Amino acid sequence: MRSGRLLSPEKTIEGKLLQKFRGSERLTDRLAAVLIKGCAFVAIVALVLIFVFIGKEALPIFTSPEVRTEADLGKLLLPQPERGFVWQPVSERPAYSILPLLAGTLKATIIAVVFAVPLAVAAALFTSEFATPWAREVIKPAIEILAGIPSVVVGFFCLMVLAGWLQSAFGWTYRLNATTAGIGLSLAVIPIVYTVSEDAFSSVPQRFRDGSVAMGASRWQTAWRVVLPGASPGVLAACVLGFGRAIGETMIVLMASGNAAVLSWSASDSIRTFSATIAAELGEVVMGSPHYHVLFFIGAFLFVLTFFINLTGQWWVGRLQKKLRGGS
Secondary structure (H helix, E strand, O other), rough: EEEOOOOOHHHHHHHHHHHHHHHHHHHHHHHHHHHHHHHHHHHHHHHHHHHHHHHHOHHHHHHHHHHHHHHOOOHHHHHHHHOOOOOOOOOOOOEEEEEHHHHHHHHHHOOOOOOOHHHHHHHHHHHHOOHHHHHHHHHHHHHHHHHHOOHHHHHHHHHHHHHHHHHHHHOOOOOOHHHHHHHHHHHHHHHHHHHHHHHHHHHHOOOHHHHHHHOOHHHHHHHHHHHHOOOHHHHHHHHHHHHHHHHHHOHHHHHHHHHOOOOOOOOOOOOOOOOHHHHHHHHOOOOOOOOHHHHHOOOOOHHHHHHHHHHHHHHHHHHHHHHOHHHH
């Protein structure tokens, strides 16, 4: 204070320091916003570039006369004369029918989802609604730690242990088959479905439970008729994520499926999946050959299939959320 006048807050030392701090804070916020936008942009660009590269390598199936004479779209989807649906890319008469691979992929994925989803959702519901705090602290990390087990270890367990058990129990002809691969895949799917479902159950407002109990419902009735329907969008999202995880898994099916491209709907027959075919053959294929471009076509097809499954799942989740909010 000088000459009987008070200094304005901006002219005091404290005011100048506060103004400087606010300026640096705004600069930090702007840099953080730019960094986050940059990371999101890089992720989107990387995804687009991957798809462009795969699509470019698969395009000769539609455009190259040399490739189409051996592996056009009709030869990929239709049965070969006197041979049927055959995947024999290395032979005197190469055959590239992808329907046995599609059937094997769907069989293993469906078996994995059938095993994993009920177990994971039930475990998540128990953990969220009935488990004591100490039990929750044991069960949740124990299930989630499955996600950290390398898929090659799970495949080795299925190859050396699970396949023998199942063959002895059911008397199957083929030791490595769709069921063995599907059960192995379910071990990789369970942690994803469990974690997302448990978060969905925990996000259901407590007042829903209190209101149900106040009306005379038991804890099991509340869990089944209130909590589970209330968390259904999250549970469905978990199932879609689990399906996408299973359909793209490589090492487990490569080691436990038998790798036989057979068009059969029996769960006890050996199978061969899209991802296992790419992993087993792409490293040794001649670059630029029809076989090479067919493998990239399979990769592009798997990419599109997974994309539409996720898109359908998101649409369905949106419908459920709208319905739960009272929309039509």
